[in-house]
Amino acid sequence: MLPEGLIFGGWPMGGWHWSNVDEKTVIRAAIVAAEAGITWFDTAPVYGFGMGEERLGRALKSIDSPVYIMTKFGLRWDTDGVPFFETTFNGQKRTVVRNLSPESIRNECEASLKRLKVDSIDLYQLHWNDDRTIFVDMAGVLVRLKEEGKIREWGVCNLNTGTLHLLVSAGLKPASLQFQYSLLNRKPEKSLIPYCRKHNIRFLAYSPLGRGLLTGNASTQRIFEPEDDRKYWKPEKVADINRKLTSLAPMAKQYDISIPALVLSWTLNQPGVSGVIAAARTPAQAAENAKAASVPLVPDDLSRISEWAGRTVSGFPS
Numbered sequence: 001m002l003p004e005g006l007i008f009g010g011w012p013m014g015g016w017h018w019s020n021v022d023e024k025t026v027i028r029a030a031i032v033a034a035e036a037g038i039t040w041f042d043t044a045p046v047y048g049f050g051m052g053e054e055r056l057g058r059a060l061k062s063i064d065s066p067v068y069i070m071t072k073f074g075l076r077w078d079t080d081g082v083p084f085f086e087t088t089f090n091g092q093k094r095t096v097v098r099n100l101s102p103e104s105i106r107n108e109c110e111a112s113l114k115r116l117k118v119d120s121i122d123l124y125q126l127h128w129n130d131d132r133t134i135f136v137d138m139a140g141v142l143v144r145l146k147e148e149g150k151i152r153e154w155g156v157c158n159l160n161t162g163t164l165h166l167l168v169s170a171g172l173k174p175a176s177l178q179f180q181y182s183l184l185n186r187k188p189e190k191s192l193i194p195y196c197r198k199h200n201i202r203f204l205a206y207s208p209l210g211r212g213l214l215t216g217n218a219s220t221q222r223i224f225e226p227e228d229d230r231k232y233w234k235p236e237k238v239a240d241i242n243r244k245l246t247s248l249a250p251m252a253k254q255y256d257i258s259i260p261a262l263v264l265s266w267t268l269n270q271p272g273v274s275g276v277i278a279a280a281r282t283p284a285q286a287a288e289n290a291k292a293a294s295v296p297l298v299p300d301d302l303s304r305i306s307e308w309a310g311r312t313v314s315g316f317p318s
């Protein structure tokens with residue numbers, strides 16, 4: 001079983017880099033997504049430094065339908081490694097390092113299984129490469145974790161076509177690649193998505209709503225919390241995008257969905273895109289977004305949205 005269709009994005013569940021995150025509300029959002037038919041849930045240890053996985057684990061206790069979990073490895077804050085970035089979480093400074101040693105991957109896997117309270121991770125993904133990784137060693141430990149039943153498949157995130165090709169040509173083909181892709185950022189259409197199609201690697205689009213910028217109702221007045229990078233969004237840029245998105249409103253109305261669901265549906269219908277990972281911070285957002293999975297967007301409308309994006313928002317900094 002590999003991910004496809006609409007996937008629940010679990011970054012906001014951890015709170016880190018987001019605003020107004022309330023524990024009960026984000027857990028409820030995940031439950032509502034499952035009730036609306038979402039079967040795959042994405043998270044990562046670094047999302048809230050363990051908190052995102054723990055909260056997803058709590059949500060899973062209240063979900064009766066079969067669901068599948070994808071999480072990640074490679075970014076650590078509790079051991080040494082190649083320095084990646086400094087950040088703060090709940091006012092506390094953290095240094096995030098990249099560590100892809102087999103020992104670290106195994107330790108991370110055990111820790112994720114505990115936080116998620118599951119016996120196995122359905123898709124285990126390299127979060128960020130460190131340019132020093134010996135892929136054969138990395139793949140070796142992943143194969144062993146698979147044999148032990150601790151993971152079912154492994155994938156990668158954020159690799160460019162050249163690095164992905166290094167893996168593939170070494171006979172270490174991942175099941176999937178996660179990369180940023182949306183109406184705002186269509187660069188992966190040039191080489192990454194075609195490469196994945198050619199090699200049968202599932203392309204999973206992340207940040208399809210531009211972290212909320214592509215919803216049509218991003219507020220120009222909103223005051224983001226200090227650790228939320230969206231505080232750098234310029235109100236005039238948000239207003240401009242909102243204005244441009246109103247031209248999609250008649251089409252959304254015709255399909256009886258909201259603009260975010262229309263945007264997600266376009267993303268889901270792009271050639272070579274296997275899955276779209278969209279986050280929801282509230283149950284209402286989760287329910288709304290889930291509608292995207294069943295919208296029968298006709299080819300003419302897909303072309304209209306693509307053409308609209310080419311003229312207006314593609315390349316807009318997200």
Ligand SMILES: NC(=O)c1ccc[n+]([C@@H]2O[C@H](COP(=O)([O-])OP(=O)(O)OC[C@H]3O[C@@H](n4cnc5c(N)ncnc54)[C@H](OP(=O)(O)O)[C@@H]3O)[C@@H](O)[C@H]2O)c1
Nearest residue numbers: 009010011157206207208209210211212215260278279285
């Ligand atoms: N592999 C990687 O390196 C990587 C990197 C980034 C993301 N990801 C994955 O991809 C997922 C999705 O990307 P993302 O979280 O960056 O952002 P996104 O899905 O583009 O945007 C999600 C945010 O948009 C707002 N939103 C969502 N639905 C809405 C609706 N119906 N109406 C109004 N606002 C809505 C919410 O923020 P507010 O309510 O706060 O406005 C929500 O938290 C992540 O959660 C994570 O699982 C992976």
